[in-house]
Amino acid sequence: xxxxxxxxxxxxxxxxxxxxxxxxxxxxxxxxxxxxxxxxxxxxxxxxxxxxxxxxxxxxxxxxxxxxxxxxxxxxxxxxxxxxxxxxxxxxxxxxxxxxxxxxxxxxxxxxxxxxxxxxxxxxxxxxxxxxxxxxxxxxxxxxxxxxxxxxxxxxxxxxxxxxxxxxxxxxxxxxxxxxxxxxxxxxxxxxxxxxxxxxxxxxxxxxxxxxxxxxxxxxxxxxxxxxxxxxxxxxxxxxxxxxxxxxxxxxxxxxxxxxxxxxxxx
Numbered sequence: 001x002x003x004x005x006x007x008x009x010x011x012x013x014x015x016x017x018x019x020x021x022x023x024x025x026x027x028x029x030x031x032x033x034x035x036x037x038x039x040x041x042x043x044x045x046x047x048x049x050x051x052x053x054x055x056x057x058x059x060x061x062x063x064x065x066x067x068x069x070x071x072x073x074x075x076x077x078x079x080x081x082x083x084x085x086x087x088x089x090x091x092x093x094x095x096x097x098x099x100x101x102x103x104x105x106x107x108x109x110x111x112x113x114x115x116x117x118x119x120x121x122x123x124x125x126x127x128x129x130x131x132x133x134x135x136x137x138x139x140x141x142x143x144x145x146x147x148x149x150x151x152x153x154x155x156x157x158x159x160x161x162x163x164x165x166x167x168x169x170x171x172x173x174x175x176x177x178x179x180x181x182x183x184x185x186x187x188x189x190x191x192x193x194x195x196x197x198x199x200x201x202x203x204x205x206x207x208x209x210x211x212x213x214x215x216x217x218x219x220x221x222x223x224x225x226x227x228x229x230x231x232x233x234x235x236x237x238x239x240x241x242x243x244x245x246x247x248x249x250x251x252x253x254x255x256x257x258x259x260x261x262x263x264x265x266x267x
Contacts, residue, residue: 023161024161027159034157038155040110043174044175045176047177047179048088049118050116052078052081052082052085054085055083055086058078058079062078088126088177088179089125091210094130095111095251096127096130096131100130111134113135113136114138115138115156116146116147117148119181120136133152134150137159139158166188174205174255175208180210189209206254207237207239208241209240221238222235
């Protein structure tokens with residue numbers, strides 16, 4: 001009689017509907033074990049579009065479009081948006097250098113992104129160029145590229161469940177930087193705004209929107225307040241800027257005031 005395999009060794013069971021709670025729990029426990037091992041307690045999370053490319057790539061794409069006789073409008077827009085890639089890389093670099101200079105003896109304020117291309121890549125790249133650990137919380141999607149090459153290998157994660165990925169974004173975060181993005185970025189931003197507004201996130205959570213023209217056109221917070229669907233004070237849940245210098249000063253001041261003496265993951 002063939003020997004029956006143990007339940008935890010059965011791939012068919014672990015992939016079944018019945019084992020979904022185990023898969024969900026795994027996406028909590030396995031990342032936690034790595035974060036604990038590498039002493040990652042506090043992160044600065046960068047959100048933004050996977051479609052925004054570097055200035056160098058944007059220049060190449062524009063030149064190629066013109067050479068091919070194509071309408072350059074899309075490539076010109078991509079070139080304009082590439083400034084957000086460069087701002088992300090620079091800000092992540094400066095925040096990593098600042099964090100490394102704190103002399104806390106622990107790895108404080110580690111840059112974290114969604115692990116993919118675009119703005120996510122720029123954030124990981126900036127941290128890597130500053131020789132700092134950085135985190136990539138990737139999500140498996142059929143239409144997206146996989147990891148960008150700048151993530152610290154030991155802190156590269158692959159999630160199946162969006163809500164578990166979002167949990168790890170929020171749980172470790174001590175600050176959020178939101179660059180221009182699409183549905184995914186808006187989803188992540190508004191979930192965090194809801195958690196902060198309702199007090200479900202009890203820690204102080206600075207949320208920085210970078211790109212005043214973009215966000216002013218895409219989200220009309222003032223209209224929400226005018227219609228009474230949010231309070232006037234809720235507009236101030238986000239700090240808006242176009243300046244890397246101003247963003248750096250704001251974030252370091254906020255982290256220095258509210259997070260320096262409160263290390264560790266918490267909601």
